[in-house]
Amino acid sequence: MTLEGKQLIGAKAIMANGVLIHAVNPSTNERLEPGYAAGGETEVGQACELAWSAFDIYRETGLETRACFLESIADEIETIGDPLIDRAVAETGLSEVRIKGERGRTCGQLRLFANVVRAGEWLDVRIDPALPERQPMPRADLRQRHVALGPVAVFGASNFPLAFSVAGGDTASALAAGCPVVVKAHSAHPGTSELVGRAIQRAVYKCQLPQGVFSLLFGSGNEVGQRLVSDARIKAVGFTGSRSGGTALMAAAQARPEPIPVYAEMSSINPVFLLPAALASHGAELGETFVGSLNMGAGQFCTNPGLIIAEKGPGLETFLAAATEAVQGAVSQPMLTPGIHEAYTQGVAELAKHKKVREVARGLAGEGDNTCQVRVFATSATDFLADTSLQGEVFGASSLVIECADLSEIMRVAEHLEGQLTATLHIDDADIDAARRLLPVLERRAGRVMANGWPTGVEVCHAMVHGGPYPATSDSRTTSVGSAALYRFLRPVCYQSLPDALLPEALREGNPAGVSRLVNGKREG
Template sequence: MQILGETIIGQRSVRGDAGEVFALAAATGEKLQPAFGASSLADVNTACELAEDAFDAYRQLPDERRALFLEAIAQGLLDLGDTLIERVHQESGLPKPRLEGERMRTVNQLKLFASLVRDGRWHGAVIDNALPDRTPLPRADLRLRRIGIGPVAVFGASNFPLAFSVAGGDTASALAAGCPVIVKAHPAHLGTSELVGRVIQKAAYDTNMPAGVFSMVIDKDISVGQALVSHPLISAVGFTGSRRGGLALVAAAQARPVPIPVYAEMSSINPVFLLPAALSARADSIAKGFVESLVMGAGQFCTNPGILLALESDHLEAFVAAAAHALSDKLPTTMLTPNIHGAYCNGLNSLHSASGVELVAEGKEAESAYQARPAFFRTDSATFLANPGLEEENFGPSALLIVCKDADDLRNVATKFAGQLTVTLHVDEGDHTIAQALMPTLERKAGRILFNDFPTGVEVSYAMVHGGPFPATSDSRSTSVGATAIDRFLRPVCYQSVPDSLLPPALQQGNPLDTWRLVDGHLTKG
């Protein structure tokens, strides 16, 4: 499949006339061919109008049709073969084996949502049969189901150019919910975005979807993204990226005459609690696991372990020594973009110059431009609490250890953390009392709590939560990974005394979809 530098508007491909933009090679910063034509505001409007025209037809398709569409996208990604992986590697600098794994994760997300659509539970069907003889007042026949919220704008992420981008979790869950999608391609991987966008376009054609079910626009500056979020036909937004970018979209969405939800996954430092008995039993292995998690993907994961907390002890010092030794052997790795590399270096400079913060260890020096040198720092709880800037995410392979005096000090620091995607505890049997005391606080702080593991790596499954309280996300009730990600793009509708022949299939008396429903308070397939 050839990359042409074009915008995708439904089943048409057009060259944007709002200027030229280029993707850059992550390793060198050089321009990659071809030049892309930036989308105009007229392109944005056309895509939104097409999506609105497609919405009712698409959301009312039989569940099987939408499931087949999602599966066709998944197969198309596999059919691209090395063409896709090579381009992603050029644009992101990520290793090819990592990208092969990410492609399978993307494929599996699409298949998960296809399965979810087929089983019908996403309808959330509830039936309260009429009680005409109830006294003092009769009850009408009441039935509830969920429908798609409307056309959805999706903003691709820099750090997951496949799994959180054009065909990633936001797109897959919105399409599963019956919502047309307009993607704003991430400027760091324009070629990747076009390849994947053409796969979705072809899958839509092959499965006879409405023309406006998918579009993809390209930006030269922030005006395209702002116009997309502000457009009156867009009903929700999915975003993964920086806090500044996410909050700008939230502000634009709230400033509309009709505000809409923005599901923004933004920033997290993912605290890791190293409890005493665990360090006593296995300080060395925990240290090695921590370092591997820290440097994975040049530290460019939303779930990178950026903060460690532990009680002062000889066992902690053994952990620090082991981590320093493991980190000192780590090679620098290319970061996703020159801008991300620059921000990481600025973050390192701030940590180096911060009063009361000590450098523990660094990886090997960078050998070329845009490589990240891993770094590990330490401080004490009093210094951390007195300097709010130390809690800011430094996106990349750096971490800060906070040494606490006792369990009360540890719990006090935990209460001061902002919202997180994850928190992790390394515990042994002797740590259960401390862990139990921490759990109520940690439940309020994070969307996922891990024991004796590290947070990098997010399983695509029914139980997964990849979300959390602000500023990890803009809406703590949602997740961007896992089956319940579909909930973001659905809303409930109640049908009162509607004739059976006019009800949607999920609510008809004979249950033609053969799906589970809550009928008069009882879960049944009847």
Template sequence: MSTESVFYGINALTNEKLEGEFINASKEQVDEAVKKAVLAFGNYRKKEKDSIANFLDQIAEEILNLGDSLLERCHLETALPLGRLQGERGRTMNQLKLFATVVREGSWVDARIDTAIPDRAPIPKSDIRHMLLPLGPVAIFGASNFPLAFSVAGGDTASALAAGCPVVFKGHPAHPGTSEMVANAIIVAAKKTGMPEGTFTLLHSNSNEVGEVLVKHPEIKAVGFTGSFRGGKALFNYANSRPEPIPVFAEMGSTNPVFILPRALKENWENIASGMAGSITLGVGQFCTSPGLSFIQKSDSIDAFYNKLSEGIRNTPSATMLTSNILKAFNNGVQNTLAIEHVEELASGLASESTNVAVPKVFKTTIENFIKNDSLSEENFGPSSVLVEATSKNEILEAARNLEGHLTATIHGTDQDFEDYKDLFDILELKVGRIVINGYPTGVEVCHSMVHGGPYPATTAPQSTSVGTNAIKRFVRPVCFQDYPDAFLPDALKADNKLNIWRLVNGNLEK
């Protein structure tokens, strides 16, 4: 690792270097950033809830203050349309403000109080109080496909800061200029709201070395990651090889299986096919919730469905992907799928001679062939999907039972379908983090009840979510205070409840 190792942002449309040099962080710089975060933690974790909430709100305001220059730089680095980036900026700001409301209200700390019973026989009962406290400095890794909402000031950073944890952020090399601008906005917000130096630090790197050093640093207490299975699993392994293992909250992608049940196919094949084509190709398929796998039971309507879906794919232009490496991986995945025996290319999108463009593809195969070829169930990040034909209800259910963990599963069905296939619901509850009915998995609402997670290999922590307000609980741990003097208790547990938060007192939820 050398401080002289320079890299550049790359124009995603032309592959040309963009303005600005970015230097790979050295091991010494990683250590310095973490040590500053440790010093900041002693102060930051004691900040009043309103102070932290104001900090999160101010970050949102500073991002908005960057104006169109942020969107323009981000567009150059990612080729994402300006309209999409404007919406993503809004989402980034809104989730910061959402966590600010959670922190300001305060009940998320899960305060529990069981008061003493000194005269209980045969053994007196102590006064016991519980709440969630921040873990410490957290390492966060930026995602390639959401350069704002899952990047420097994205949901992982927002939830960690909301929990009271300083963040050392490893920026994604695909959008270093964007990352630098947002990081500066966070630093400005920290200074304006009186947050200690080291509460947030951005580290640049276009190699894997910085990530390894960061995760293995003994003062890092948790990791947040969104990206590939290979990347997330590597960080998970680093974290578990430490003398003190730490939790890794890695969201590692998914093929998000879709089940199209017989009556729904018969009655609504046209709308389902149109919606599927749009979901497969949305954002050039560069969403972790894109539907990469579908199971369809053969019926009289299946050919009409295929024709409509194919029409939608054939009319979809090829489009620029985020990076040339992502495009290369996608094209390799397409060729590998085509090389499998008994896999048919159902439709292909409009070709283009432009740089870094992906051509949408849809394939179909039989359930027997799907079972024989594990690679058909693997994610190919981009605008492609595999349709699997089944001949019976039992084959559909068996396919569901054999699924690995995914972020989402979708069921298209009528009321009668749901009754006939009710076992499918029970199966999928054990396989995914979110079940979608008569919709499409692309699009993740940021709200209190959202779960963006799922069993391994979709994530390394199936009990958590990276979207929604419950994401804050990834970066805390429960601490119990027994027979503490009231003056020394955290404010959330003191007798007078001056924070006015909801607390579980002797089994009753009250303020």
């Protein structure tokens, strides 16, 4: 399949005339062809106009039609075969096994949302029939459903070229909700993005949907992104990336005459609490498994365990000794881009020169370009509490161990933390009372609280929450992973006293849509 380096706007492939964007193989620093000419005002305007024209048609497509569309996207992605895997490996430095797994996750979540769409429960239909004889006042007929917000701008992530990119969770959930999508591809993997974008184009055509349901734009710098968020036809934003990038989009969205929601997943250091009994019984095992989680994918996961919190003592010493041994044998892996590698290098250098931080261990130096050398540091709880800069995320395989005097100091550290995607407890039976004290704090700090595991790895399912208080995300009430993600792109509408012929199918008498409904407060269907 030949890559053309063009913008995919509706059903067309259009060559823009902006600065050329080239992917770089991070393992070799080789520039990859073709170049992708950046779009600008014209391309953004065309994509947004098509999306707006498609919106009212697409949002009222039948549930089966929309579900089949999502399944068709998954089928088309799988049909690409090895060219997609090969290009993604070349553009990211990630292993073939990792990319194949990510393709499976991407297609799996598309099919999950297809099933959610078919079930129709997300419409949240509520009906309170008219009570004309009610005293002292009659009640009008009132019926409610959820409707799509409008066209959504989605920003591809650097660290997941498939699962959080062109056809990733934000796109899948927005399409499931009935929203056309305009994707701004990440410049680190434009070829991968084009391959997936063309797969979505084919699915749009096969399902006979309006061409504006999907467009894919390429752009360097901030121009395309800022123009997208500022366009009046865009009604919501999905973003995965840095805190600075997310807050910039939030500011642009709020500065519009009509502000819109930005669902940004940004920054998290994912604290892990090692409680005393767990440390005493298996500190060495925890040290080893910690490093395995830390160095997974060169630490380039938003759920990477960047903070370890524990009480000083023999158990923590055992943990650190095992972690040190594991780190010293850890092989450096290529990072996603030269820029990400440079930021990691600067981040660990800042920790290394901090007067209140000591280096515990470092991994093997890499032989190739842009490799991530694992680093583990430590500091006291007192010094951590005194310096907010130590909460800064270092994106990569780096972690900071916080040594606490006792449980009270562990509690103070927990209260001091910013919002997080995850918080983890390692506990034995004797730690239950301490964990019970910590749990309310962690519920306030994180979107997912887990026990006796490591936070890397996010299951795509109905119960998952991948979100959390700021700066983990811009809206702690939502998730970007799992079936509940589509609620970000919906809003409720109440229909009062409309004749049956004007009502949406899901609200009509006889329930021709066959969806679950709440009628007079009781579940029907």
